[in-house]
Amino acid sequence: MSSPENTEWLDSLQWNEQGLIPAIAQDKDSNDVLMMAWMNREALALTAKSGEAVYWSRSRGKLWHKGESSGHTQVVADIRTDCDADVVLLKVSQKGGIACHTGRYSCFFRKLRDFSWFDSEPVLKHPGEIYPGKESL
Amino acid sequence: MSSPENTEWLDSLQWNEQGLIPAIAQDKDSNDVLMMAWMNREALALTAKSGEAVYWSRSRGKLWHKGESSGHTQVVADIRTDCDADVVLLKVSQKGGIACHTGRYSCFFRKLRDFSWFDSEPVLKHPGEIYPGKESL
Numbered sequence: 001m002s003s004p005e006n007t008e009w010l011d012s013l014q015w016n017e018q019g020l021i022p023a024i025a026q027d028k029d030s031n032d033v034l035m036m037a038w039m040n041r042e043a044l045a046l047t048a049k050s051g052e053a054v055y056w057s058r059s060r061g062k063l064w065h066k067g068e069s070s071g072h073t074q075v076v077a078d079i080r081t082d083c084d085a086d087v088v089l090l091k092v093s094q095k096g097g098i099a100c101h102t103g104r105y106s107c108f109f110r111k112l113r114d115f116s117w118f119d120s121e122p123v124l125k126h127p128g129e130i131y132p133g134k135e136s137l
Numbered sequence: 138m139s140s141p142e143n144t145e146w147l148d149s150l151q152w153n154e155q156g157l158i159p160a161i162a163q164d165k166d167s168n169d170v171l172m173m174a175w176m177n178r179e180a181l182a183l184t185a186k187s188g189e190a191v192y193w194s195r196s197r198g199k200l201w202h203k204g205e206s207s208g209h210t211q212v213v214a215d216i217r218t219d220c221d222a223d224v225v226l227l228k229v230s231q232k233g234g235i236a237c238h239t240g241r242y243s244c245f246f247r248k249l250r251d252f253s254w255f256d257s258e259p260v261l262k263h264p265g266e267i268y269p270g271k272e273s274l
Contacts, residue, residue, distance in 0.1 A: 022159055080257075100219075110217060
């Protein structure tokens with residue numbers, strides 16, 4: 001058994017040239033895929049230690065504790081990696097039942113039909129209510 | 138309704154600087170995540186038209202019709218993208234019940250426990266039987 005200070009488990013992953021790894025978040029009960037984001041070493045270490053999903057926001061260039069503005073945190077039940085150790089999979093309990101900044105359960109709400117994308121999931125909460133301080137997203 | 142010749146649905150996706158997009162394959166029945174690989178425009182167009190998953194192999198630098206060597210093809214039931222249109226999610230029927238080149242059902246068989254990775258899924262078929270022409274993987 002190793003301790004949180006051991007970084008071998010982090011060293012063994014394949015980080016890309018920006019030091020990032022894709023992280024898929026999956027609902028631990030329904031198994032639905034909620035989102036995919038990116039993590040750097042610090043984000044993954046924090047996720048494993050704190051038990052809540054922390055990503056690396058590429059657009060903002062900083063750590064992103066998921067739910068820090070919305071309250072829609074993700075409690076992590078399970079962390080996996082794949083055969084190539086270049087992707088991380090989190091099984092999470094999604095607080096508020098909303099993972100997407102558009103107010104939907106999952107970010108994967110756009111479905112291909114007849115070679116066009118269609119929205120296929122309802123908005124459960126208007127983004128204006130989720131992020132009251134922001135005029136727009 | 139648009140035709141397979143229409144490329145607007147491809148143009149609307151966010152391809153990275155290498156012209157690729159991450160593609161998650163999920164079992165359409167169990168909802169388990171089987172693998173994540175990458176696609177270029179041609180791979181995704183072929184996937185949508187043929188109904189079988191085609192990826193871009195970054196290591197081999199060519200199109201990769203999943204299952205071309207192993208027979209473990211993926212019949213695509215559903216194609217989705219996310220709010221940012223920078224990830225694709227496929228719901229698939231996994232032929233042979235094995236997605237991973239190690240002979241396991243899912244590529245995500247390595248689980249984090251006490252800050253170490255442990256194999257958590259059985260090998261269903263030895264890779265030597267899946268790829269009989271190859272001495273090693």
